[in-house]
Structures are given as structure tokens and as C-alpha cells.
Amino acid sequence: MAGRLYLVPAWLSEDAPVESVLPTTVLERIRTLNDFVVEDAKSARRFLTACGHPGPMRDVAMKELNEHTAARDVPDLLEAVRAGRDVGLLSEAGVPAVADPGSLLVAAAHAEGIAVVPLSGPSSIVLALMASGLEGQRFRFLGYLPADASERTKAILELEKRSARERETQVFIETPYRNDALFASLLESCRPGTRIAIAVDLTGPEESVRMQAVEAWRRKPATIGKRPATFLLLA
Numbered sequence: 001m002a003g004r005l006y007l008v009p010a011w012l013s014e015d016a017p018v019e020s021v022l023p024t025t026v027l028e029r030i031r032t033l034n035d036f037v038v039e040d041a042k043s044a045r046r047f048l049t050a051c052g053h054p055g056p057m058r059d060v061a062m063k064e065l066n067e068h069t070a071a072r073d074v075p076d077l078l079e080a081v082r083a084g085r086d087v088g089l090l091s092e093a094g095v096p097a098v099a100d101p102g103s104l105l106v107a108a109a110h111a112e113g114i115a116v117v118p119l120s121g122p123s124s125i126v127l128a129l130m131a132s133g134l135e136g137q138r139f140r141f142l143g144y145l146p147a148d149a150s151e152r153t154k155a156i157l158e159l160e161k162r163s164a165r166e167r168e169t170q171v172f173i174e175t176p177y178r179n180d181a182l183f184a185s186l187l188e189s190c191r192p193g194t195r196i197a198i199a200v201d202l203t204g205p206e207e208s209v210r211m212q213a214v215e216a217w218r219r220k221p222a223t224i225g226k227r228p229a230t231f232l233l234l235a
Helices: 024-032 041-050 071-082 102-111 124-132 149-166 176-189 214-219
Strands: 004-008 035-038 061-064 087-090 115-118 139-144 169-173 195-200 208-213 229-234
Touching: 004 024, 004 071, 004 102, 035 041, 035 071, 041 061, 071 087, 071 102, 087 102, 102 115, 124 169, 124 195, 124 208, 124 229, 149 169, 149 176, 149 229, 176 214, 176 229, 195 214, 208 214
Parallel strands: 004 087, 004 115, 035 061, 035 087, 139 169
Antiparallel strands: 169 229, 195 208, 195 229
């Protein structure tokens, strides 16, 4: 009989105690698993140790699934599940399979009739939306906007139009070192009345969530720096 694929949430900030972001039942389940598919083995070991996994870590089986993994190799990562063992899918941060290559493994599991079990934990997308004060009934997650400045501006103008037309909050993220460039593009491109929220370092010691209109942001722009951030826009 095949095992199950558990979708294991990770911390958003390594400075936050895992007990503050993960339910006790989730921590208990994590400690029972000895096979994992992870985005990065080194950070996964650090996270599992913080969760109180009995280890030792050298005996915990880990296979990596990240942007370098070929799609044809993904089904092979389910070998332990086929052998009857429960496996945890672990992202670098937050919930796996959302804006994360782990979705490929989940799809492969469903294709083989393997049970997929999501565990509760922090999602920067949901937490940012909750704290933004923007439209929470209709929203759209876009992942990353283009890195090229002109393409990014074009994308921002299009999503602003869509937001106004659909009355829909647009949610997107960025590689931390490009946070300030993205924010500058938003302030340059968007209309004065468009509202923008920035959620930074969620669950961490420097957590900050601010929302205001573009015209207010322009009077006193923020510097985000290289901290994890989620951006939200409502026109």
C-alpha cells in the first residue's frame, strides 16, 4: 500500500520560533516523517532541527526538487511513497506547491492516485491579503512580474487596468534584491488613487504591513531593502 504525500509548511522567517507559526499537530506530524522532498537540503535540515525532529539528520532521507529539476525526473521523487512510506514535501519558506516547484510533485502524486495531505501553516500571500485591508473577496496572485524595467512597467499598467475593471486585488512578489526597483516602478506607473500595500518580513521580528494610496506613498516613499516582501494593488 502506498504512503501519503504530506505538504509541510515551513517558517517564513527563521527568526520566528516554529511553535509560534505552526500548530502542535503539524509539528507532531513532521517529527514522524523520515523521507522528504525539499527545495534545499541544507535549509530543510535547519528547519527540521528547529521543529524538534528526532533525527539524526544524516538518517533523514532528502531529495531535492527546485527550479533545476527536470519535469521528467519528478515522478522518481515518489519512490518512497510507492514503497509505502509517508513523505513530506517541504518548501524553502511558507506553504509548498504555491508559487513553488512542489506543485509538479503534487500533480504527479494525483496522477498515481497517491493521497495528498495539506498541513496548516503560514502563507505570505494569505497573511499579506488579510492585513492589507484591500479587496479580499476577489484577488489574483501573479507570482513575479518581469525583471526588465520596460516590461515590468507594461505589466503594472495592465494589472492596474484589470484591478479597476474587475475590482480585484492584484498580489505579487519579487526577488528581495529587486524589491525597491519594483516599488519605484509602481509609484512611477500607477494612478494617484491606486492603493498599494507592502507586507514585509511576515511573522519575523521586523514585520511590517502598510497600505496607502500611491499619492501618499509618493510623498514619503518606503525603503524595503532585501527583506522578503509581498505587494498588493487595488485600483
